[in-house]
Amino acid sequence: MSEAPPQSTLVPAVSKPDRQPVTVSKPTPYTFDLGHLLATDPNPFPSTSDITNRNELLRSTARDGAQSLLNELLSTRPITSSLDGLTLSLPPTTTQLPRWKPLPKPKPPTKWEAFARRKGIGKFAGAASGGAKLEDRRKNMVYDEESGEWVKKWGYKGKNKEGEGNDWLVELDEKKLKSEEKHGQPEGRNVRMEGKRERMERIRRQERRERSNARRGGKQART
Amino acid sequence: MLREVKPRTARTARILKSRDAKPIEDRKKTLLLHGPKCPPPLHSVLKTIHTLTRPHSVLLTKKNENIHPFENVDSLEFLAGKNECGLVVWGSSSKKRPNGVTILRIFDGRVLDMVELLLLPADSGGEGRKLPVGVEMKPMILFAGSVWGDTSTSEMAQTYSMVKSLFLDVFSGEEVRSIDVEGLQYLLMIAAGEPENGQNPMVHLRWYKVRTRRSGQKLPRVELDEVGPTFDFRVGRTKEADAAVMKEAMKKGRGLDEDFRSKQKNVGMDTVGDKVGRVHLSRQDLGQLQTRKMKGLKRGAALTGEKDMADGMEIDEVSEDEPAKKPRLA
Numbered sequence: 001m002s003e004a005p006p007q008s009t010l011v012p013a014v015s016k017p018d019r020q021p022v023t024v025s026k027p028t029p030y031t032f033d034l035g036h037l038l039a040t041d042p043n044p045f046p047s048t049s050d051i052t053n054r055n056e057l058l059r060s061t062a063r064d065g066a067q068s069l070l071n072e073l074l075s076t077r078p079i080t081s082s083l084d085g086l087t088l089s090l091p092p093t094t095t096q097l098p099r100w101k102p103l104p105k106p107k108p109p110t111k112w113e114a115f116a117r118r119k120g121i122g123k124f125a126g127a128a129s130g131g132a133k134l135e136d137r138r139k140n141m142v143y144d145e146e147s148g149e150w151v152k153k154w155g156y157k158g159k160n161k162e163g164e165g166n167d168w169l170v171e172l173d174e175k176k177l178k179s180e181e182k183h184g185q186p187e188g189r190n191v192r193m194e195g196k197r198e199r200m201e202r203i204r205r206q207e208r209r210e211r212s213n214a215r216r217g218g219k220q221a222r223t
Numbered sequence: 224m225l226r227e228v229k230p231r232t233a234r235t236a237r238i239l240k241s242r243d244a245k246p247i248e249d250r251k252k253t254l255l256l257h258g259p260k261c262p263p264p265l266h267s268v269l270k271t272i273h274t275l276t277r278p279h280s281v282l283l284t285k286k287n288e289n290i291h292p293f294e295n296v297d298s299l300e301f302l303a304g305k306n307e308c309g310l311v312v313w314g315s316s317s318k319k320r321p322n323g324v325t326i327l328r329i330f331d332g333r334v335l336d337m338v339e340l341l342l343l344p345a346d347s348g349g350e351g352r353k354l355p356v357g358v359e360m361k362p363m364i365l366f367a368g369s370v371w372g373d374t375s376t377s378e379m380a381q382t383y384s385m386v387k388s389l390f391l392d393v394f395s396g397e398e399v400r401s402i403d404v405e406g407l408q409y410l411l412m413i414a415a416g417e418p419e420n421g422q423n424p425m426v427h428l429r430w431y432k433v434r435t436r437r438s439g440q441k442l443p444r445v446e447l448d449e450v451g452p453t454f455d456f457r458v459g460r461t462k463e464a465d466a467a468v469m470k471e472a473m474k475k476g477r478g479l480d481e482d483f484r485s486k487q488k489n490v491g492m493d494t495v496g497d498k499v500g501r502v503h504l505s506r507q508d509l510g511q512l513q514t515r516k517m518k519g520l521k522r523g524a525a526l527t528g529e530k531d532m533a534d535g536m537e538i539d540e541v542s543e544d545e546p547a548k549k550p551r552l553a
Contacts, residue, residue: 042372065365098472100309
């Protein structure tokens with residue numbers, strides 16, 4: 001491959017004529033899909049059965065194509081310059097390619113979802129219900145008044161396990177005492193672990209609901 | 224897949240969930256494998272595609288007996304499913320069809336369409352040349368030849384549009400919204416000659432490295448250096464996609480179009496920059512209004528410090544010698 005001599009940077013722009021043109025003109029214009037960095041040259045490519053000229057022809061067509069593609073990119077797309085360099089923004093693609101898996105079918109709403117949608121609760125509440133409030137609810141940190149620190153809401157050493165069996169003092173619940181006196185205490189129950197039992201019961205109830213939702217929603221809700 | 228796997232741990236549940244269909248899909252993975260005979264030119268095709276599509280491709284090295292895509296696709300479908308690949312490039316060589324590369328696309332666990340390309344003996348120009356292309360570089364692609372732009376319904380046009388779509392799927396890479404100008408480094412050219420004697424024209428694949436030089440004008444002068452191997456293919460057998468299945472595969476989800484989401488009817492910005500919308504109310508039956516609970520409407524309900532006022536609802540005589548006009552209560 002012969003190297004073309006590099007042009008001097010001191011070339012006066014006006015007087016010297018272009019030895020090498022920067023634009024490409026063809027009988028049928030190129031079509032572009034810049035989202036794929038794709039250019040199509042619909043001009044008939046001369047017969048390729050004979051090998052002798054082939055590579056040269058291919059190379060010159062390729063050069064023209066690359067030139068017009070780069071021209072198109074640099075002239076039509078907005079360029080932003082940042083610390084890393086110049087960035088071009090690309091449009092969404094026009095040639096669509098087939099998917100690999102079929103489109104996911106929308107899941108039927110769970111019982112709570114249908115209720116909340118009707119009442120306008122939670123994420124269905126309206127414009128004000130998202131944003132900062134939603135983020136707060138998702139984060140795992142809660143401000144603990146007593147220690148003055150941020151503790152985890154759930155998980156290992158989370159605040160939801162506060163009272164369970166690790167306090168040296170367990171307060172008795174008045175109402176529960178009364179009902180126990182009435183009905184009699186179930187055997188082998190330790191008052192200390194009351195909190196943990198309630199949490200486990202809640203978890204089991206939730207899993208039950210999820211299973212029932214999965215049954216109603218079908219296999220789509222399997223994971 | 225073979226059997227329905229029920230997740231027993233959160234980890235496996237996550238893995239299964241990641242295999243579910245997504246509204247916007249990631250880039251397809253390519254599976255590259257070959258049959259009992261894989262001569263060097265064929266192997267170089269597989270290796271080149273693997274280098275260009277890394278890490279989104281899987282190159283299997285063992286030979287696979289008894290796979291004939293145009294007779295039975297089951298084993299290829301199974302392998303593609305196991306390796307989670309949407310594209311399969313199968314290389315095989317026999318006496319009748321030497322150096323054959325078959326490219327298949329998978330949709331919903333089944334083969335969508337496939338094309339057999341037979342490698343022709345290449346000129347030695349490309350032997351042993353390296354492909355200096357980094358990982359995940361996006362290529363510029365050029366399709367040259369009238370056959371690529373042909374939108375007629377002739378058989379040849381349909382075949383070549385399928386070939387074009389397949390090549391795009393394999394080589395085009397990740398869809399990106401913006402690209403660094405430095406990243407426009409190499410060009411893949413796919414050229415097809417003119418159909419002569421009703422025969423399908425040959426397809427030539429070439430890779431070039433792009434060099435830009437100052438031209439004294441705003442746009443640079445582009446020069447190309449040939450890199451990598453050269454491939455010339457003859458188009459062989461094809462299997463087109465079933466129209467209904469293809470339609471399913473081309474479906475786009477709702478709400479993926481940004482325009483669709485942002486265009487909210489009835490809401491606009493006024494000149495000051497406030498968000499303005501119109502609230503449409505139905506017609507109010509004024510006869511049904513409960514006026515008894517509206518204290519301001521009562522005759523004797525004049526507030527201290529105010530003179531007799533004209534009430535909005537009740538038609539009262541306004542005394543003519545009222546010094547100032549009080550605003551009517553609506």
